[in-house]
Amino acid sequence: MKNKSADNLKKFISVAVGALLVLASLAVAIPAFASPDQGDGYWSDTFTDSTGINASASTNISVSGGDVTLAVDTQDTPVVAFNDSFETTSINTSKWTNSGWTSVTDYKHDGSRSVKATRWQTSWRTYNLTSADINLSAATSATLDFYFMEYWSLSNSGYLNVYYYDGSNWNFITRVDTAVSSYQNNWEHFTASISLPTYRISNFRIRFEARVAYSTAYWIDQLTVTKTVTIQP
Numbered sequence: 129m130k131n132k133s134a135d136n137l138k139k140f141i142s143v144a145v146g147a148l149l150v151l152a153s154l155a156v157a158i159p160a161f162a163s164p165d166q167g168d169g170y171w172s173d174t175f176t177d178s179t180g181i182n183a184s185a186s187t188n189i190s191v192s193g194g195d196v197t198l199a200v201d202t203q204d205t206p207v208v209a210f211n212d213s214f215e216t217t218s219i220n221t222s223k224w225t226n227s228g229w230t231s232v233t234d235y236k237h238d239g240s241r242s243v244k245a246t247r248w249q250t251s252w253r254t255y256n257l258t259s260a261d262i263n264l265s266a267a268t269s270a271t272l273d274f275y276f277m278e279y280w281s282l283s284n285s286g287y288l289n290v291y292y293y294d295g296s297n298w299n300f301i302t303r304v305d306t307a308v309s310s311y312q313n314n315w316e317h318f319t320a321s322i323s324l325p326t327y328r329i330s331n332f333r334i335r336f337e338a339r340v341a342y343s344t345a346y347w348i349d350q351l352t353v354t355k356t357v358t359i360q361p
């Protein structure tokens with residue numbers, strides 16, 4: 129006759145071993161999670177950008193010293209903020225406020241026209257050509273570039289000045305004429321950086337002031353204000 133208690137003991141051992149095997153296999157299948165502040169699987173972010181992450185954009189991820197840092201590629205791109213080659217038969221009033229300058233065909237640096245300030249009378253006048261608002265508010269750099277030509281019949285009395293508007297005042301920037309006649313398509317090239325600590329505004333403007341008489345003349349053509357802006361792809 130079998131020992132009943134011995135049979136029960138065998139069954140118990142069998143069940144216990146089976147249970148241990150099941151637990152062991154579960155332990156292999158489900159590894160313990162790392163604590164949330166260390167090791168693999170930990171993730172934090174400090175995304176404070178209200179626009180969130182653009183899911184359609186590609187993003188480079190760089191790793192430094194064990195921390196994970198998201199670095200978004202940016203690109204400094206030059207764009208034209210304002211330009212005029214003065215090809216219209218009269219000065220474009222959407223771009224300029226004008227007193228005394230005229231659109232002409234006698235000389236031009238590009239296309240078939242330029243703008244000119246001249247006066248044949250003996251009394252001196254100042255003729256202003258003032259741009260519309262030029263938005264430099266997001267610029268990281270900006271440049272004014274144009275070509276000019278001058279004809280002096282009476283030296284030392286005429287001039288061509290450049291002014292910038294800072295949102296409140298007009299500031300003299302430079303006198304571009306060089307005290308020599310550069311008549312007959314001897315165009316001179318002016319290019320200069322615009323100081324953004326002063327002029328990073330949405331209503332930046334430029335002004336040309338020509339003082340003319342005695343057939344003194346100034347021409348301007350192919351004017352461009354270029355700005356660099358930072359673009360996030």
Ligand SMILES: [Ca+2]
Pocket residue numbers: 213214215236237238239240241242349350
């Ligand atoms: Ca032109």
